[in-house]
Amino acid sequence: MRNIKQISIGLCSFVLALCLIFTPKSGLAFEGSVETTDIFAKGYIEVIGESESGQRRYAAIRAATVVAQRNLLEAIKEIRVEGETTVADGMLQNDAVRSRVAGFLRGARVCGRKYHAQERYGEVCLRVNLKGNGGVYASLYNTLEQEKIVTTGGDAPLSPQPVMPENAIKVDSNVNDSYDGVIIELAGHSFKPAIVNRILNQKGDILFDPSKVINSILIDRGTGGFTNKLGKAKGLLASWNGVKPLMINAVGTRQGTDAVISNRDAKTLFAADQNNSFLSQAKVVFVIN
Numbered sequence: 228m229r230n231i232k233q234i235s236i237g238l239c240s241f242v243l244a245l246c247l248i249f250t251p252k253s254g255l256a257f258e259g260s261v262e263t264t265d266i267f268a269k270g271y272i273e274v275i276g277e278s279e280s281g282q283r284r285y286a287a288i289r290a291a292t293v294v295a296q297r298n299l300l301e302a303i304k305e306i307r308v309e310g311e312t313t314v315a316d317g318m319l320q321n322d323a324v325r326s327r328v329a330g331f332l333r334g335a336r337v338c339g340r341k342y343h344a345q346e347r348y349g350e351v352c353l354r355v356n357l358k359g360n361g362g363v364y365a366s367l368y369n370t371l372e373q374e375k376i377v378t379t380g381g382d383a384p385l386s387p388q389p390v391m392p393e394n395a396i397k398v399d400s401n402v403n404d405s406y407d408g409v410i411i412e413l414a415g416h417s418f419k420p421a422i423v424n425r426i427l428n429q430k431g432d433i434l435f436d437p438s439k440v441i442n443s444i445l446i447d448r449g450t451g452g453f454t455n456k457l458g459k460a461k462g463l464l465a466s467w468n469g470v471k472p473l474m475i476n477a478v479g480t481r482q483g484t485d486a487v488i489s490n491r492d493a494k495t496l497f498a499a500d501q502n503n504s505f506l507s508q509a510k511v512v513f514v515i516n
Contacts, residue, residue, distance in 0.1 A: 264515065266302075266357065267420035267453045273338060273354045274298040280348045287349030288340055295353040299335055303328060303355070306363070307421035309377055310482035314367075314422075317376040327370045334361050358449050365446045368422060368437065377423050377437075406499040408469030408510035410460045411486045413477045418515050420453045421484040426511070428493035429478065440509045451511030460512040469510040473499050486513060 266272050276295025278287040304315035317324040332355070339352035356362040371377045411426060426435040433439075437450055452463040464472050473496060479487040488496070500506045 264420055264453065264455075266306075267449075268455075270358050271354050271356045272299065272302050272306075273352060274302055276351045276353070278349045280346045282347055282349070284342045284344075284349070287342055287347065288351060289349075291340075291349040291351040292353075295351045296332065296335070299353050299355065300328075300332060303331070307419055307484060308371055309421050309423040309425075309484050312376065317371055317374070321374045321376065323370055323374050324367075324376060327367055331355065331361075331363070331366045334366070358447055360446070362446070363422060364449050368445070371422065372437075405471050405503075406473040406505070407503045408464040408467070408472040408505050408512070409496060409499075410457070410464065410472045410474050410512050410514060411477055411488065412457070412475070412514045413480065413486060414514070414516060416477055416480045416486075416516075417483055418477075418480045418486060418513065419483050420513070420515070422449075423484065424450045424513065425485040426496070427481060427485050427487050428490050429487060430490065431481075432493070434488075434493055434496060435506050435511060439506055441507050444507075444509050448509040451509050451513060453513050453515060455515060457514055460514050463512050464510060467508070467510050469505065472510075472512075 274295055276291040276293065276298060278290035278294065282290065304313060304318065306314045308314060308317060314324075314328065318328055335353045335355045337351065338354040339350070341350045343349070358364055368377075409426075423437055425433055427433055435450075437445055440448075440450065448467070452460070454460050454463060461472065464470075475488050475492045475496065477486045478489050481487055496506075505511075
């Protein structure tokens with residue numbers, strides 16, 4: 228009988244030890260944002276670094292910071308530049324890109340720190356913006372273009388204009404001249420946000436890309452916005468003073484990051500933009516699945 232009790236006590240102790248070892252940590256204090264569509268919709272990358280358990284506060288926060296920096300680098304490397312090309316590809320090809328990414332990482336903002344005293348581990352949240360001063364377009368885009376990692380339609384002219392589609396002059400003169408933005412709906416098409424997203428006609432002519440955007444607006448707005456709902460797309464354009472958008476359904480995509488519209492819609496887009504120059508202001512929103 229005594230042996231049975233001893234065995235029972237031993238089993239209970241073993242189970243308790245397992246519970247202590249595998250007890251999950253209390254819920255994370257922060258939420259990360261690293262999925263491609265998510266980060267382009269929100270306009271920033273946010274990562275969480277978490278230390279091992281059983282550390283003092285200073286050591287735990289320091290270790291969590293190192294993990295967050297590593298996670299941030301991995302998230303940045305996964306960003307698409309255009310087509311299937313990622314920032315990681317650019318870093319492999321070019322020292323200038325690697326150097327620029329390293330500098331970009333140093334500008335990451337700490338968006339939170341927390342030490343969990345009970346389990347004795349730390350969390351650190353780091354964030355970098357895609358847009359605005361210090362963001363991807365301000366810090367990285369020019370280097371990617373100069374080093375030929377991205378292929379654009381050339382240097383932006385003083386008054387950026389889209390490529391005139393063939394026979395554009397024959398567009399119906401009744402095209403509404405009050406359009407002040409464009410929404411491209413991509414339902415049913417595979418399309419990914421990238422540093423460079425273009426709008427093409429069916430012949431492959433470039434109607435919109437970063438070279439068509441005024442530089443200061445490119446830094447603040449990138450190549451437009453991304454959302455999965457039409458209502459949100461209209462709201463985003465409205466925040467850029469675009470209250471009457473031209474609605475266009477894409478007929479396909481190219482390389483996963485270029486939206487292809489019909490030649491007829493391309494002519495309409497060109498004619499509408501002649502009146503309000505909204506493409507040069509990146510008043511473009513892509514509605515994706």
